Amino acid sequence: MPKPEQFDVVIPSDTAKGQEVQERIVSRLEQLDFPPRDVFGVRLALEEALVNAIKHGNGMDPSKSVRIQWRIDAESVCVEIEDEGPGFIPEEVPDPTAEENLERPCGRGIMLMKSFMSRVEYSGRGNRVLLEKRRNS
Amino acid sequence: MSTRRLDIEEVGDVTVAKFVDKKILDETNIQIIGNQMFGLVDEDGRKKIVLDFSNVEYLSSAALGKLITMDKKVKAAKGKLRLCSIRPEIYEVFEITRLNKIFDIKTNQEQALEGL
Numbered sequence: 001m002p003k004p005e006q007f008d009v010v011i012p013s014d015t016a017k018g019q020e021v022q023e024r025i026v027s028r029l030e031q032l033d034f035p036p037r038d039v040f041g042v043r044l045a046l047e048e049a050l051v052n053a054i055k056h057g058n059g060m061d062p063s064k065s066v067r068i069q070w071r072i073d074a075e076s077v078c079v080e081i082e083d084e085g086p087g088f089i090p091e092e093v094p095d096p097t098a099e100e101n102l103e104r105p106c107g108r109g110i111m112l113m114k115s116f117m118s119r120v121e122y123s124g125r126g127n128r129v130l131l132e133k134r135r136n137s
Numbered sequence: 138m139s140t141r142r143l144d145i146e147e148v149g150d151v152t153v154a155k156f157v158d159k160k161i162l163d164e165t166n167i168q169i170i171g172n173q174m175f176g177l178v179d180e181d182g183r184k185k186i187v188l189d190f191s192n193v194e195y196l197s198s199a200a201l202g203k204l205i206t207m208d209k210k211v212k213a214a215k216g217k218l219r220l221c222s223i224r225p226e227i228y229e230v231f232e233i234t235r236l237n238k239i240f241d242i243k244t245n246q247e248q249a250l251e252g253l
Contacts, residue, residue: 015164040226047197097235105202108234115233
């Protein structure tokens with residue numbers, strides 16, 4: 001099996017820069033022939049996590065940055081995203097599927113990440129998230 | 138003037154708005170698409186609207202937020218909104234978030250136009 005590839009990138013609080021990293025990771029998964037549903041889920045989860053880090057974590061502050069580390073091999077991809085924000089308590093985010101929250105226009109990102117990824121874990125003060133996707137056969 | 142992100146077609150008294158973008162992800166992009174969508178109700182006063190997703194391959198939670206606001210606007214104007222031609226991966230996003238319960242979703246444009 002080929003050696004896992006590892007990357008460590010720091011980007012400014014700019015969603016366009018986040019998209020570039022997202023594209024790098026997704027393109028590599030496509031080259032490695034990950035199933036389309038896996039690729040869809042990873043792209044969606046990365047989008048949600050990066051927007052959370054840049055917008056909610058760093059508050060779009062240009063003096064703050066986001067660190068993205070990832071490892072890809074033929075069987076899985078694991079991405080860690082860390083912002084410089086105050087963090088949050090994931091358990092305190094209201095359930096977006098509860099009847100009273102269904103019509104709220106926000107709060108669905110974490111749920112989508114958890115649904116499409118194999119593992120989602122918050123650490124630090126809630127300013128670091130780990131996303132892992134194992135290949136579906 | 139920003140480029141048009143919705144292709145608009147009038148079918149009888151129904152406005153069919155087809156998303157041009159494959160990816161409704163980027164924050165700025167979502168903002169523009171949202172404003173163009175809201176304009177159909179707020180500025181043009183359209184009452185019967187079908188949103189066609191045939192081109193859409195990706196959509197994030199921020200885009201879902203805009204769709205919820207759009208639904209509220211149409212309801213407030215006593216109009217009707219339907220969504221159609223959503224591919225399975227995207228439909229899954231609606232299912233996971235239970236938004237398939239809020240929106241009137243049809244398989245294709247023909248069905249969406251029926252009885253609207």
